[in-house]
Amino acid sequence: MAIKPLEGLKVLDATSNIAGPYGGAILADLGADVIKIEVPSGDPSRSMAPIDGDKSAYFNIVNRNKDLRQINLKSPDGMAELNTLLESADIFLTNFLPERLVALHITPDELMNKYPHLIFGNLTSYGATGVDASxxxxxxxxxxxxxxxxxxxxxxxxxxxxxxxxxxxxx
Known part of the structure; x- marks a missing residue:
């Protein structure tokens, strides 16, 4: 039996494309219960070639071992669902630009105040501050x-x- 050091941890993975979902897949491989949150139209990586069945091979690889859910974070119902999930989550991963975190009210400070137990990771290409942050x-x-x-x-x-x-x- 393989050792699963992250077994029992709940991860919400709201990342898209390749880098963020790959990080979530590693956590799932290590035993975490990972819930992948996608926009209603699906993660953009679903259409990256090569296509395997109804999903891209890239999508299948970086979203393995995840519970896939489509949630509209632009809607009040979607945000309510996210907040319900955050109440019991241990880790929350995103790759949102800083202004999207502000618009959704999920900045690090807001999350820390509302969910002090939560570990938050936001992957960006150019950092959270500076000329290219957005x-x-x-x-x-x-x-x-x-x-x-x-x-x-x-x-x-x-x-x-x-x-x-x-x-x-x-x-």
């Missing part, structure tokens, strides 16, 4: 901005994106 970031964008694309491709050719989302998985 800039969304994706693996390809960060590869370009950091120069990683200059390390791939032909020596005399244009920069080329790495074949996998190396920064998302390494985040």
């Amino acid at each position: 800039t969304p970031g994706y693996d390809a964008t960060v590869q370009a901005r950091t120069g990683i694309m200059y390390l791939t491709g032909e020596p005399d050719g244009r920069p080329v994106r790495a074949g996998v989302s190396v920064l998302d998985i390494g985040a």
